[in-house]
Amino acid sequence: MDLIANNKRDVKKSDGNGTLLSVRNLSTHFFTEEGIVRAVQDVGFSIRRGRTLALVGESGCGKTATALSIMRLVPAAQGKIVGGQIVFEERNLLDLNEGQMRAIRGNRIAMIFQEPMSSLNPVYTVGDQIAEAIKLHQKKGRKEAWADAVEMLRAVGIADPQRRAREYPHQMSGGMCQRVMIAMAVSCEPVLLIADEPTTALDVTTQGKILDLLGELQRQTGMSVLLITHDLGVVAQRADDVAVMYASRIVETAGSRRLFAEPGHPYTQGLWESLPRLGFKGRRLRTIPGAVPEPLRFPAGCKFHPRCPKGRSDNRCRSVEPELREVEAGRCVACWYARGYEDKA
């Protein structure tokens, strides 16, 4: 635990209200055989220091693409960031060259992925893989980096870290691999950790433990977390702020409690209502009719309108896409019918 607490937090680099990362109008397109997939369109949200923002949405809505765009890990042959700004520590990441970006990856911004077992290199020991990041960013020698790696394993709750560091990923369980990934990510003390569905591939008990671990690390280091998930339970428990994503766009952002108490966008409302709840007896579970649109065949106007009870028959919803507007302090919605939306035009 000492290792993590022993960091030199540079708290100067954020703007007045403690915003660490500010994404504005981010758009990313992917090139496929069937056409251009607009996976991320006009996406905007902010993450504050030390807070956790949950990016919620169904599979295929563009959450992972957004995360990869922030890290600028979109392979050039597959896709391209076509617009927007990603302001991190007062710099627009999209203006940086590759070398500068590499200095940030794994160092100031780190990322962990969904499938921990395949995300680790099977032919190197876990100790080697953690030490690699340390050697790269902190310029430490082999022995020192190895010692640090072992310490990191201990810090993420792996027993007998000396022995484990010499093991290979296939010798470990899924939960342990995810801990290793976390150790690797946090080893250089990043200020932002992007966690792309970190617990989806794990069983329920392990899920809780991993999330607890993330929470603990966050408390100790003050790092922010961008938590990408489709699990509303996780959002309710762990997130400070929430951004809801649908069909490549952000449809709503708000503080977590506010959002659960009073969802503003019909999609969010539909999601909440479809959750089974204690006390619901004998009534059919409500669902959102229809299905998520395919990226190559997005509907015109508001992307949610075909499934929306209000927007389905509304001409405006069918033809004009509502932009994301701040309807009150700390809450943004993209819906013509949202309370307070018209006034803020």
Added chain:
Amino acid sequence: MTTYISRRFLYTIPIVFGVLLLTFVLFTVVGGDISVELAGKGASGETIDEIREEYGLNKPLFLAWDSQFINHFKNALTFNFGRARDRELVIDKIKRGVWPSLALTAPMLVGVVVISVSLALVVASVRGSLWDTLAVVVCIAGMSIPYLGFVFFGQYFLAYKWGLFPVFFRPDLTTAQNVALPVLIGIAAGLGGNVRFYRTVMLDEMRSDYVRTAYAKGLSRGRVLFKHVLKNAMMPIITRVAMTAPFLFLGSLLLERFFGIPGLGYLMVEAIGARDYSVISAITFIGAILFVAFNLVADVCYALVDPRVTLE
């Protein structure tokens, strides 16, 4: 590790047995009684019987202690391959042919592997660009040209027309001079398919999740390719190298025939023309043994490269 090696070794025993069975069935059972041919035209019945006696062809095929199969088995394992049609000991012929063949095939193997893997890495790193497409096209073209096509270009242009290399084997030249052009041709012929395959392997590996993690850690493309991707690609590379071994035989066959190099390939071609079953059978057996040994070495390399292998 030693248990792993011994296990792999034990596995080769039924294979060797199978090979011996196959060569026996093929050359003795299907091939039939060649004593008539060996005796020559117009030979008397006595001569034919004598030959039968000498070659042991009058013994029962399988079901006796002294059967032909048992003898075949025993002989092969002691490298006693009998005599060729010209009465020389087969084993002597083989001993003579080993060095020239080796001088030809060993450089070919090393050259092909080293150059293809390097080229594949380079091509994989510029994936998606025009160079990549060009490389793929060249590779497919190279794969489609029959081996003999390469021999043609090499021998006709480089040796005959432009005189850069000797057209045929000449005993007065050094081994290097005699072997240079065939080796070049062999390498050129092997590049197409190999580079394409290794490129596919590299690209496949590059799509893995752990590569994404490596980039997310901030590693440069060179590091990711050479440290992470290459080591994982070693498994299929080793497999492919082991599979490339048979083509050394092909190369040796064709190149030795075209250039007149007196190696095992040349021996084989002569034996085919003369229907010399004992020579052909012997070379087939040796070829199989070499191949099996090659694969064993490859298995050991697997274990060295990939930690998942020994722990099965």
Added chain:
Amino acid sequence: MNEQGQTIEARPGKGAGLWLNAVRRLCKRRLAMVCLGVVIVYFLLAGFVYLAEMFDWRVGPTRWGEEVGQSYAPPSSRNLLGTDIFGQSVLRKTLYGARISITVALFASLISIAIGVPLGAIAGYFRGFADEVIVWIYSTLSSIPYVLLILAFAVVLRDKTVLGHRLTGVAAAYLAIGLTSWVGICRLIRGEVIKHKDREYILAAVSYGCSRRRIILRHLMPNLFHIVIIDFSLRFVAFVHAEVILSFLGLGEPNRPSWGAMINDARMELSRGVWWQMAAATAAVFLFCLALNIFGDALRDSLDPKLRIQ
């Protein structure tokens, strides 16, 4: 129409969908289509020559060893590709050579599929002793370098009588290639069957009492078909090459022209500066194999998207 009155698109059944999709994707690639055209031309040529011989249409010389004209004439307006030692037109020989190569490769493919697919299915499905034996057989075969193996078979089979028929050169060639080359497809099929065997749809079929033979034929085979096709198109090239080598070494058909034999003749010719036979034969093989390779690749890409490279 669903409850809200919206129309839902009707989509074709999944089985038909895979093939239609594949064919559609394939047709979009013009290069692949061009190559398919080239391949078809070769096949038609081979078929034409085959039929011409069978029905004795007398379109070409019946005896290729006859001296008919000037030896080794270089390419000219009369003989577009020059002549060989007997004065026979090289162009004609090249065109006729297609027949040998393609028929040998075709028959060899059929033989190797006929042996490899059933053996692979049996080995994969029944496992146990049958599997051990079959694996042992093909491991043995694959331990002998391909070239040596084919040569060994070809030498032995030549001039032998099988079931009362005397084996001609061509027959010995395709038997030799076919009997030795089934290993690849056998392995592939076996691997796939093992993978599919424990899938739910097979377990479902077993649970409602499907006989084993029915399971193999009706449930497994359709899923393996695309592998057979891909393997066939890739192997064909190898078989053509193998035939060329056999002819080159004198183990092919002695009485008819073939590309391999032409190349063999060229061996001595090259040192005299006569290059046209070698060039023609090599070019013919090259063009065919190139077209087949490209088409085979495109075929594989459209049938098995997982194997696709960006």
